[in-house]
Amino acid sequence: TSDTIWDWDVVNNRMYYNEGITKMFGHEITETGNIADWWKANIHPDDIKTVSDALDKAFRKERQNLQLEYRFRCSNGTYKYIYDRAFVIFDEQENPVRIIGAMQDITYKKEEELRIARAIADAQEQERRHIGEELHDNVNQILVGSLLTLGMAKDKNAGREKVTELIEAGRNHILNAIEELRKLSHEIAPASFEKKSLKDIFETLLEGINPSRQFDIHFEFDEAVNTRINDDIQLNLYRILQEQVKNILKYSGANVIELKVALCENGVRMRTFDNGRGFDTRKERKGIGLNNIRNRAESFAGKFVLNSAPGMGCEIIVEIPVQLS
Template sequence: VMIKKSIQYCLAIKRKDQHMREIVERFELLAKATNDIVWDWELTKRRSLWMGNGLESSLGYNQRTKKVDADFWEKGLHPEDIGRVTSKLNLIFADGRINKWEDEYRFRTQGGDYRIFYDRGYIIYENGKPVRMIGTMEDITTRVLLERKLEQETLLKQKQIAEAVVTAQEKERTEIGKELHDNVNQLLSASKLYIDAAANDISNNALLLSQASGYIKNAIEEIRTLSKVLHAPLINELGLCESINNLTDDIMVVNELRINFSHDNFSEEHLNENFKLTIYRIIQEQLTNILKHSKATEANILLSTNENDIYLEVNDNGIGFDTAKKRQGIGLSNIQSRVSMYEGVLEVYSGPEKGSKVSVRFPLSETALAIN
């Protein structure tokens, strides 16, 4: 009987060892299939088995299987993370019903530096008590650092756009002040002089008042023109293309510049109003640049749409400029800030006596499309 029991005991131990070897083999196969660290934590004995390529590639250990105690894991947690991570895990253990745990934390490598891991595990309970936990540690250091870099770049881009907007506003205020001082103020001053002269010269009263009236009318027209430039066009009522036609017509009335506008392959049907206003302002800004600097006699505006993007081009036959010297001018900076708001790409082509071409390509993203 004793021999029989001894044999049965030995067979049971052998079966148990065989079962454990099979479990370890499965873990090793899983660990080989990934760069994660696979772990099996015996909670009652406070020991665990770690295995996988990640032990070497992420933690720097010259081994792919490592037996450790619970203190190894806790001591490896970053001092700023240990309280948060262990408290969350202990609350789950105390609940006794939650089987899944996951967290993100920094863990010390063999070399002493820290890497970032996403850890998740499955908890096994017996009589409401946690006895075992199986899971994997995924090294997400590279991904997290790239996300942080992208976030910083996004914040920097937003800051640059905000600064460009402020610069554009200040430039606009300066232009308004200049127009009021150089044009309207001079016209009204001349009107006052004629009115004062008319009061003292009865014989020429009618002529002097007529001259004053003419200057006042010119001042009114200057103010009307200035208001039209500053006021947002009624794009939602007229449409983008009609608003651009009105803009070019107004410019050609008072300037010796012929402007051709081609939009046969353009559809504004699904574009939101703010995006259409952005396109309008870019065209307005570039036409202003052409009038001020290019000495051009002809300008062309091309607007087209395809399945993926919107293409805008404004070119002229003027004197051109050196893009290396003038690329950072306020006018082009204003255009760049508007282009960046909708993730567009701005390109500027020019050279002395070669005219200029400004092209913008906008992706048809959610920010540009109208929300139904």
């Protein structure tokens, strides 16, 4: 096993380890005494209380099986995240005499969780910045124009025809602001899936980016997805498509977009493709859009596949497992 196995002789206060203590942490020992000092030296100070409380409950016979997550120090001074499972053995008088445990290194899993959390926070901050810019640079300017136009209509020297013209211009400004707010609202939160199907919402999104028909859009949608996929997954697919559409508009230079959504053997599969300039997937990219898509897929235990090369467009495939009825 790759786990670090430990065996605590509670009666004699001795701790025994297999070779995992060296392979996983770099400690060149197989046994140690004075357990309190050993743990104090190696369990992260912020986690000592968690471990101690769990052991106290075990010694009070409140539990026989222990499952803990904590940080354990390596010989080089760094810490690894550990998932520890242990079993307490009691004697005939029901006193704990031995505890056997297995320490599993979950550092990568924990760091990935932190990376995903940071990526989500970055995406939320970027979205807030985008909303602020839209309100300031677009809606705010429209409303300022409306205010100036209506102010001019109050001019006593303006003729009736001019006043009517200014009021109509102000009205158009306000209607324009309402439309921009509606677009922004829809971008933040799509219409309820109770009122519209996922297919309808996808079509609305695609129509919204193609007012002048600059894209040749090929859209295929399996109607079964509307009824057999829950709302959380549907919303996640919408957010993924929304992110990729932004990427296409911003970077691709494409004129063809393909979107196919269908049920597959173990869930739902969504494929997007554009015939744009593409990019070298081996090179690090500064944007967080693709990471957001990957994180959204993986947050539902899904799969993310990216295929692209310079001059060859970009293909993204997302597969999310679901319980199909």
